[in-house]
Amino acid sequence: MSSSNEEQLKYLSEAQRKVKEQAFYMKRAIDANDITLTLSLAADMLRELKTSLLTPRNYYELYMRVLDELRHVEEFFMSLNKAGSPMVELYERVQHCANVVPRLYLLIAVGGVYIKSGEAPAKDILKDLIEMVKCVQYPTRGLFLRNYLSQTSRDKLPDTGSEYEGIGGDVTDAYEFVLENFKEMNRLWVRLQHMGGDKSTRKKREKERQDLKILVGTNLVRLSQLEGVDAQTYKETILPNILEQVTLCKDTIAQGYLMDCIIQCYPGRLDYVNYCLGMCASVLSATKTPELDENSVIEIEELLSIPLSSLALQVLDLKQYAELLTYLPYENRRQVATILVRSTLFSNGKLDTLDKLDKLLSSITPLIKDEEKDGEPPASDAGAGDPSDEAEFVDEQTLVARVIHMIKSDDSDVQFKLFSMARKHFGQGGVKRIKHTLPCLVFSGLRLAERVKAREVAVTKYTSRVEKANKKNKKQEDEYAAACKAAEDAATEEEPAVMPTKPEPIAIPDPPPAPKTSCRKVFQFLHEIITAMAVSYPELSLKLFLQAAITADKCQFKAIAYEFMSQAFILYEDELTDSKAQLQALILMVGTLLSCRNFESDDYDSLITKTTQYAAKLLKKPDQCKMVTLCSHLFYAGAASDPNHYHDPKRVLECLQKALKIADGCMASSAHVHLFVEILNQYLYYFELDNPAIQDKYLSGLIALINEHIDGMDHNEQRAEVEVTYRNTLKHIGRKKKDEKTKQKFAGINTGA
Amino acid sequence: MDMLLNLAPNVHCSRGDMDDATLSLPDSKVVQIGGFKVGIIHGHQVVPWGSTSSLSIKARSLDCDILISGHTHAAGIVEDGGVWYINPGSITGAYSPTAQTPEQAAPSFVLLAVQGGKVVCYQYKYNEGKDAVEVSKTEFEKKTE
Numbered sequence: 014m015s016s017s018n019e020e021q022l023k024y025l026s027e028a029q030r031k032v033k034e035q036a037f038y039m040k041r042a043i044d045a046n047d048i049t050l051t052l053s054l055a056a057d058m059l060r061e062l063k064t065s066l067l068t069p070r071n072y073y074e075l076y077m078r079v080l081d082e083l084r085h086v087e088e089f090f091m092s093l094n095k096a097g098s099p100m101v102e103l104y105e106r107v108q109h110c111a112n113v114v115p116r117l118y119l120l121i122a123v124g125g126v127y128i129k130s131g132e133a134p135a136k137d138i139l140k141d142l143i144e145m146v147k148c149v150q151y152p153t154r155g156l157f158l159r160n161y162l163s164q165t166s167r168d169k170l171p172d173t174g175s176e177y178e179g180i181g182g183d184v185t186d187a188y189e190f191v192l193e194n195f196k197e198m199n200r201l202w203v204r205l206q207h208m209g210g211d212k213s214t215r216k217k218r219e220k221e222r223q224d225l226k227i228l229v230g231t232n233l234v235r236l237s238q239l240e241g242v243d244a245q246t247y248k249e250t251i252l253p254n255i256l257e258q259v260t261l262c263k264d265t266i267a268q269g270y271l272m273d274c275i276i277q278c279y280p281g282r283l284d285y286v287n288y289c290l291g292m293c294a295s296v297l298s299a300t301k302t303p304e305l306d307e308n309s310v311i312e313i314e315e316l317l318s319i320p321l322s323s324l325a326l327q328v329l330d331l332k333q334y335a336e337l338l339t340y341l342p343y344e345n346r347r348q349v350a351t352i353l354v355r356s357t358l359f360s361n362g363k364l365d366t367l368d369k370l371d372k373l374l375s376s377i378t379p380l381i382k383d384e385e386k387d388g389e390p391p392a393s394d395a396g397a398g399d400p401s402d403e404a405e406f407v408d409e410q411t412l413v414a415r416v417i418h419m420i421k422s423d424d425s426d427v428q429f430k431l432f433s434m435a436r437k438h439f440g441q442g443g444v445k446r447i448k449h450t451l452p453c454l455v456f457s458g459l460r461l462a463e464r465v466k467a468r469e470v471a472v473t474k475y476t477s478r479v480e481k482a483n484k485k486n487k488k489q490e491d492e493y494a495a496a497c498k499a500a501e502d503a504a505t506e507e508e509p510a511v512m513p514t515k516p517e518p519i520a521i522p523d524p525p526p527a528p529k530t531s532c533r534k535v536f537q538f539l540h541e542i543i544t545a546m547a548v549s550y551p552e553l554s555l556k557l558f559l560q561a562a563i564t565a566d567k568c569q570f571k572a573i574a575y576e577f578m579s580q581a582f583i584l585y586e587d588e589l590t591d592s593k594a595q596l597q598a599l600i601l602m603v604g605t606l607l608s609c610r611n612f613e614s615d616d617y618d619s620l621i622t623k624t625t626q627y628a629a630k631l632l633k634k635p636d637q638c639k640m641v642t643l644c645s646h647l648f649y650a651g652a653a654s655d656p657n658h659y660h661d662p663k664r665v666l667e668c669l670q671k672a673l674k675i676a677d678g679c680m681a682s683s684a685h686v687h688l689f690v691e692i693l694n695q696y697l698y699y700f701e702l703d704n705p706a707i708q709d710k711y712l713s714g715l716i717a718l719i720n721e722h723i724d725g726m727d728h729n730e731q732r733a734e735v736e737v738t739y740r741n742t743l744k745h746i747g748r749k750k751k752d753e754k755t756k757q758k759f760a761g762i763n764t765g766a
Numbered sequence: 767m768d769m770l771l772n773l774a775p776n777v778h779c780s781r782g783d784m785d786d787a788t789l790s791l792p793d794s795k796v797v798q799i800g801g802f803k804v805g806i807i808h809g810h811q812v813v814p815w816g817s818t819s820s821l822s823i824k825a826r827s828l829d830c831d832i833l834i835s836g837h838t839h840a841a842g843i844v845e846d847g848g849v850w851y852i853n854p855g856s857i858t859g860a861y862s863p864t865a866q867t868p869e870q871a872a873p874s875f876v877l878l879a880v881q882g883g884k885v886v887c888y889q890y891k892y893n894e895g896k897d898a899v900e901v902s903k904t905e906f907e908k909k910t911e
Contacts, residue, residue, distance in 0.1 A: 607814040
């Protein structure tokens, strides 16, 4: 190809050289005010545009060059006009030029000035020009010539409000002119594809056409800029005309590109966009071969993506959107779906009706479930293998999970229905997807539970308020009746009864609407989701059960909270075998139990007994020690001021003593000193909380024990760490010993210093 | 993670209870910034959750001057025994059962401007009622004993 490239450059530079030369003499002729010579030299220069040797890209270079020089001629014509020469004469004169291409360029140049001069109506000159340029049928030459016509006439159309309106014509003349030019240019552009050559040149042709598409598209921009075109005209006249061309040309590149243009010109107009998509869909359905080539797929994907940036969720209201989407292969639908979700999130879209949510979820099916192939079960290992695919898969599913955050209804009943719908869709996603989508739904569900609870509380409060008000009103009435009777009884002939004033009854406000979906039902829903995940993700389900327990406890559903806790415990016993996972789960179980303050005491007892047993059964001794220490908190839950507090000082001490014993057994790994220091800190914690079982003598003893063991440690990083923690602990005690408020309490602790 | 790295070249993280097991993150971390040792811990490991007394044990073992913890989604700044305990809250305001009130769960974050031995702590909190971000400022100095 390099030789042809070289040839191209040679042709181009030779042509440019000639243009430069002719232009030089032409400008001298202009300076000399010599019309005849100027026209002849300009024609010579313009003759270079007759070439068919250049590729469209190079032809464009030459065209731009020539146009630069042609400006001088235009200016010259203007000056002639100003000096009083009638343009009609010049308009006749340039038509004597022998060559068609130069003649038409000159005619357009004069035509522009002619319109400006006002000597003849704009519409007549435009009509004449658009007829004349039909002579050029060679695609590249024709396209550029018409582009020059389009540029020159741009500010001379008799559009509404323009200076050429009136005698010059009206907006109908304006848009008819642009439409006509568009039709012809589109025809030339499409024909470029069929300019001989075999299959090997097809790709090259397509490339060339992509380079030229903007020339055609400019006309659509022009149409959208016409002031006088109202929505009705556009819809009833212009758009059908454009779409007719789109349909007739039977060319996928053109169809895709023109649809893009239309949508880009009117991105905010739903009806237009829908109309375009509809046309596109009907063209596709009319085609007998449903197989789309690569290019059309890309174009349609683009077509469906463009309106998303401005319309986002509104595209779901477009009937044709979903239809057109079905023509795309799975992969491309997935891409469009990703953009759809992203732009919806970006535009802060709100999914508040079942219809909206269903439409969205149905449109993004490729993100929600695997492709269903005939006869084959859907593959459940989507995204497996390749790590980059895996990362993309996770990103995508995170995106889907964020859809849940867009579900926002002011009515908790609707919100519940929306979540149930999301649950159904997500449930089809398979094991790999639910890991990312369902937890998000659980948390949103918990939030909803609190909302419903607040409504239930409002209803209860209302009921008791009404009861109170009724009681009070009744009492008032009785008192009034009694007072009336007394007044009547006391009345005599001379002194008539003075009746008491009737008291105003307390107004009873309208009841708050009771939720149709109860808080209990929301918890049932969540129970089902978490249970569904347990088979594949026991650790995750355990964590979610714990979270659910906290919310249930907060909502005062003691039995439900207990049920969630026990489900977590069952998972711990049956599914968690890895010691690391066990440790992590236990930490959370302790934290959760401490956060739930409303359990029945029997329930709480059995839960903390179990937890402490689990802690003591951990495989590694240091883990056992740490967890038994942590479990001590379960016996000292809640502040003394909390009516639901649970304080068993002796059991706390027992836990710590047991932990010390286990730590003592860890000498081999020399982790014991570290554990001692940790336990000392826990003693200190309860001592400060005034746990009566934790006496200063235990602290003194433990400090002595640590002092004794720390010296025996090897000098290494581990020792340095323990020493820092220990020093900080002693510093803390030292501060408490100095502090006026705590001085007395801490006096009995012997730090050995 | 990529988003955070776009905000600042140095990102320090510790593991949370809901973080994916495939992310390799430490349980806690200490970073020296200016004259301060700043400890970072998610907080689910420290029970009762959010208790300053329990967190102080962590601060002693991490040997830090500032301890940053979260988990409860309830923002707060507390000084105790010369250590500052900072909970920046949740920047997204995501729901957490552990937050007691909706106000507590309001989106918030904290900026620490460290200059040598001085820190200015700015707390940003979104007030839904006013639809505005409220900023509060706390200053503290490192105590030398």
